[in-house]
Amino acid sequence: MIIDAREPENIYKDLKSKVECRKEFLEVGDYLLNNGYAIERKHTDLVSSILNRRIFDQLNNLCEYEHPILCYDVDNLWRTFYFSHSRYIHKQYLGFLTTLTIKYPNLKIIPYSGINQFIDYVVSLDKKLNENQKDKVRPSPILRKAMSIQDRRENALTAIEGISIAKSKKLLKHFNTLSEIANANLEELENIPGIGKKLASNIYEVFH
DSSP states (O other), X not given: OEEETTSOHHHHHHHHTTSOOEEEOOSSOSEEOGGGEEEEEESTTHHHHHHTTHHHHHHHHHTTSSEEEEEEEHHHHHHHHHHOOOHHXXXXXXXXXXXXXXXXXXXXXXXXSSHHXXXXXXHHHHHHHHTXXXXXXXXXXXXXXXXXXXXXXXXHHTTSTTOOHHHHHHHHHHXXXXXXXXXXXXXXXXXXXXXXXXXXXXXXXXXX
16 A cells, blocks of 8 residues: 555554555555545544635546545534535535535445544555455556656645645755655744745644
8 A cells, every 4th residue: 555645644553554555646546445445534624625726636546546535524524514604605505515426426425434444544545455355456556747856846845735836846946855845844844935934834743
Protein backbone atom coordinates (compact mmCIF):
# COMPACT_ATOMS: atom_id res chain seq x y z
CA MET A 1 0.00 0.00 0.00
CA ILE A 2 1.17 3.52 -0.77
CA ILE A 3 0.04 6.32 1.56
CA ASP A 4 0.16 9.98 0.64
CA ALA A 5 2.94 11.70 2.59
CA ARG A 6 0.52 14.42 3.72
CA GLU A 7 -1.72 11.99 5.62
CA PRO A 8 -1.46 12.20 9.46
CA GLU A 9 1.55 10.46 10.96
CA ASN A 10 -0.56 8.57 13.52
CA ILE A 11 -2.56 6.89 10.73
CA TYR A 12 0.62 5.93 8.89
CA LYS A 13 2.25 4.46 12.01
CA ASP A 14 -0.86 2.46 12.89
CA LEU A 15 -1.21 1.08 9.36
CA LYS A 16 2.50 0.30 9.12
CA SER A 17 2.23 -1.86 12.24
CA LYS A 18 -0.51 -3.92 10.57
CA VAL A 19 0.17 -4.01 6.82
CA GLU A 20 3.01 -3.45 4.38
CA CYS A 21 2.99 0.20 3.36
CA ARG A 22 5.14 3.22 2.60
CA LYS A 23 4.80 6.98 2.12
CA GLU A 24 4.98 8.90 -1.15
CA PHE A 25 3.67 12.22 -2.40
CA LEU A 26 0.62 11.16 -4.45
CA GLU A 27 -0.92 13.28 -7.18
CA VAL A 28 -4.22 11.41 -6.93
CA GLY A 29 -5.84 9.77 -3.91
CA ASP A 30 -4.56 9.29 -0.37
CA TYR A 31 -4.17 5.49 -0.33
CA LEU A 32 -3.28 3.25 -3.28
CA LEU A 33 -3.83 -0.48 -2.90
CA ASN A 34 -3.41 -3.45 -5.23
CA ASN A 35 -5.62 -4.19 -8.22
CA GLY A 36 -6.50 -0.57 -9.01
CA TYR A 37 -8.08 0.37 -5.66
CA ALA A 38 -7.62 4.04 -4.73
CA ILE A 39 -9.01 5.79 -1.65
CA GLU A 40 -9.62 9.50 -1.13
CA ARG A 41 -10.10 10.21 2.60
CA LYS A 42 -12.06 13.22 3.77
CA HIS A 43 -12.11 14.38 7.39
CA THR A 44 -12.39 18.04 8.39
CA ASP A 45 -11.90 19.24 4.81
CA LEU A 46 -14.98 17.62 3.23
CA VAL A 47 -17.36 20.57 3.58
CA SER A 48 -14.76 23.15 2.51
CA SER A 49 -13.81 21.07 -0.54
CA ILE A 50 -17.51 20.84 -1.48
CA LEU A 51 -17.98 24.60 -1.13
CA ASN A 52 -14.91 25.47 -3.22
CA ARG A 53 -15.68 22.54 -5.59
CA ARG A 54 -12.14 21.15 -5.33
CA ILE A 55 -13.69 17.78 -4.43
CA PHE A 56 -14.91 17.32 -8.01
CA ASP A 57 -11.42 17.74 -9.47
CA GLN A 58 -10.17 15.19 -6.96
CA LEU A 59 -12.95 12.71 -7.78
CA ASN A 60 -12.51 13.14 -11.54
CA ASN A 61 -8.88 12.09 -11.14
CA LEU A 62 -9.70 9.37 -8.61
CA CYS A 63 -12.21 7.77 -10.97
CA GLU A 64 -9.45 7.11 -13.49
CA TYR A 65 -8.62 4.17 -11.24
CA GLU A 66 -10.59 0.97 -11.74
CA HIS A 67 -11.91 0.95 -8.16
CA PRO A 68 -12.24 4.50 -6.75
CA ILE A 69 -13.36 4.86 -3.12
CA LEU A 70 -14.37 7.98 -1.19
CA CYS A 71 -14.16 7.61 2.60
CA TYR A 72 -15.49 10.38 4.80
CA ASP A 73 -15.80 10.94 8.54
CA VAL A 74 -19.54 10.99 9.16
CA ASP A 75 -19.15 12.20 12.75
CA ASN A 76 -17.20 15.28 11.70
CA LEU A 77 -19.67 15.96 8.89
CA TRP A 78 -22.69 15.98 11.17
CA ARG A 79 -20.86 18.06 13.78
CA THR A 80 -20.39 20.66 11.05
CA PHE A 81 -24.11 20.62 10.27
CA TYR A 82 -25.06 20.72 13.95
CA PHE A 83 -23.03 23.85 14.66
CA SER A 84 -23.86 25.50 11.35
CA HIS A 85 -27.42 26.61 10.70
CA SER A 86 -26.56 27.75 7.18
CA ARG A 87 -29.08 26.60 4.59
CA TYR A 88 -26.44 27.26 1.97
CA ILE A 89 -24.14 24.56 3.39
CA HIS A 90 -27.00 22.06 3.60
CA LYS A 91 -28.06 22.84 0.03
CA GLN A 92 -24.51 22.45 -1.28
CA TYR A 93 -24.12 19.12 0.50
CA LEU A 94 -27.37 17.76 -0.97
CA GLY A 95 -26.23 18.91 -4.40
CA PHE A 96 -22.94 17.12 -3.82
CA LEU A 97 -24.71 13.84 -2.99
CA THR A 98 -26.90 14.17 -6.09
CA THR A 99 -23.85 14.77 -8.29
CA LEU A 100 -22.09 11.73 -6.81
CA THR A 101 -25.08 9.54 -7.67
CA ILE A 102 -25.36 10.74 -11.27
CA LYS A 103 -21.81 11.58 -12.33
CA TYR A 104 -19.81 8.91 -10.47
CA PRO A 105 -21.79 5.64 -10.67
CA ASN A 106 -18.65 3.53 -10.15
CA LEU A 107 -17.49 5.43 -7.08
CA LYS A 108 -17.86 3.56 -3.79
CA ILE A 109 -18.73 5.80 -0.84
CA ILE A 110 -17.65 4.51 2.57
CA PRO A 111 -18.60 6.54 5.68
CA TYR A 112 -16.56 5.92 8.80
CA SER A 113 -16.89 6.92 12.44
CA GLY A 114 -13.51 7.94 13.81
CA ILE A 115 -9.96 7.25 12.65
CA ASN A 116 -9.80 3.78 14.20
CA GLN A 117 -12.75 2.57 12.13
CA PHE A 118 -11.15 3.97 8.98
CA ILE A 119 -7.87 2.20 9.75
CA ASP A 120 -9.69 -1.08 10.41
CA TYR A 121 -11.47 -0.77 7.05
CA VAL A 122 -8.25 -0.08 5.12
CA VAL A 123 -6.42 -2.94 6.83
CA SER A 124 -9.29 -5.33 6.11
CA LEU A 125 -9.47 -4.25 2.47
CA ASP A 126 -5.71 -4.53 1.97
CA LYS A 127 -5.57 -8.02 3.48
CA LYS A 128 -8.53 -9.18 1.41
CA LEU A 129 -6.95 -7.91 -1.80
CA ASN A 130 -3.68 -9.64 -0.98
CA GLU A 131 -5.32 -12.87 0.11
CA ASN A 132 -3.99 -15.88 -1.79
CA GLN A 133 -1.57 -13.69 -3.76
CA LYS A 134 1.99 -14.93 -3.70
CA ASP A 135 3.36 -11.87 -5.44
CA LYS A 136 2.17 -8.51 -4.23
CA VAL A 137 1.78 -6.08 -7.09
CA ARG A 138 2.82 -2.48 -6.68
CA PRO A 139 -0.20 -0.17 -7.09
CA SER A 140 -0.09 1.26 -10.59
CA PRO A 141 -0.12 5.06 -10.78
CA ILE A 142 -2.27 6.78 -13.37
CA LEU A 143 -0.48 7.12 -16.67
CA ARG A 144 -0.21 10.81 -17.37
CA LYS A 145 1.78 13.11 -19.54
CA ALA A 146 5.30 13.36 -18.17
CA MET A 147 5.65 16.15 -15.63
CA SER A 148 8.80 17.86 -14.50
CA ILE A 149 9.94 17.48 -10.90
CA GLN A 150 9.08 21.14 -10.35
CA ASP A 151 5.53 20.62 -11.69
CA ARG A 152 5.05 17.67 -9.34
CA ARG A 153 6.22 19.73 -6.37
CA GLU A 154 3.87 22.58 -7.27
CA ASN A 155 0.89 20.22 -7.69
CA ALA A 156 1.65 18.50 -4.38
CA LEU A 157 1.51 21.82 -2.52
CA THR A 158 -1.87 22.78 -4.03
CA ALA A 159 -3.45 19.94 -2.03
CA ILE A 160 -3.00 22.15 1.04
CA GLU A 161 -6.07 24.33 1.58
CA GLY A 162 -5.48 27.91 0.43
CA ILE A 163 -2.46 27.23 -1.79
CA SER A 164 -2.80 28.05 -5.47
CA ILE A 165 -0.26 27.25 -8.18
CA ALA A 166 1.00 30.83 -7.90
CA LYS A 167 1.58 30.49 -4.15
CA SER A 168 3.18 27.08 -4.54
CA LYS A 169 5.63 28.61 -7.04
CA LYS A 170 6.39 31.37 -4.53
CA LEU A 171 7.04 28.84 -1.75
CA LEU A 172 9.31 26.72 -3.93
CA LYS A 173 11.19 29.77 -5.16
CA HIS A 174 11.96 30.60 -1.53
CA PHE A 175 12.62 27.09 -0.15
CA ASN A 176 13.58 25.18 -3.35
CA THR A 177 12.28 21.75 -2.21
CA LEU A 178 9.30 20.20 -0.41
CA SER A 179 11.64 18.92 2.29
CA GLU A 180 12.79 22.45 3.09
CA ILE A 181 9.17 23.60 3.30
CA ALA A 182 8.34 20.67 5.58
CA ASN A 183 11.25 21.55 7.87
CA ALA A 184 10.50 25.28 7.97
CA ASN A 185 9.24 26.75 11.23
CA LEU A 186 6.08 28.82 11.50
CA GLU A 187 7.92 32.15 11.57
CA GLU A 188 9.84 31.36 8.38
CA LEU A 189 6.59 30.52 6.58
CA GLU A 190 4.82 33.65 7.85
CA ASN A 191 7.64 35.88 6.58
CA ILE A 192 7.15 34.87 2.95
CA PRO A 193 5.32 37.70 1.12
CA GLY A 194 1.75 36.76 0.24
CA ILE A 195 1.53 33.77 2.58
CA GLY A 196 0.33 35.30 5.85
CA LYS A 197 -0.27 33.78 9.27
CA LYS A 198 -3.36 31.68 8.47
CA LEU A 199 -1.91 29.99 5.40
CA ALA A 200 1.45 29.56 7.12
CA SER A 201 -0.37 27.78 9.94
CA ASN A 202 -2.13 25.48 7.42
CA ILE A 203 1.19 24.57 5.81
CA TYR A 204 2.90 23.99 9.15
CA GLU A 205 0.09 21.73 10.42
CA VAL A 206 0.22 19.54 7.30
CA PHE A 207 3.90 18.74 7.78
CA HIS A 208 3.90 18.52 11.57
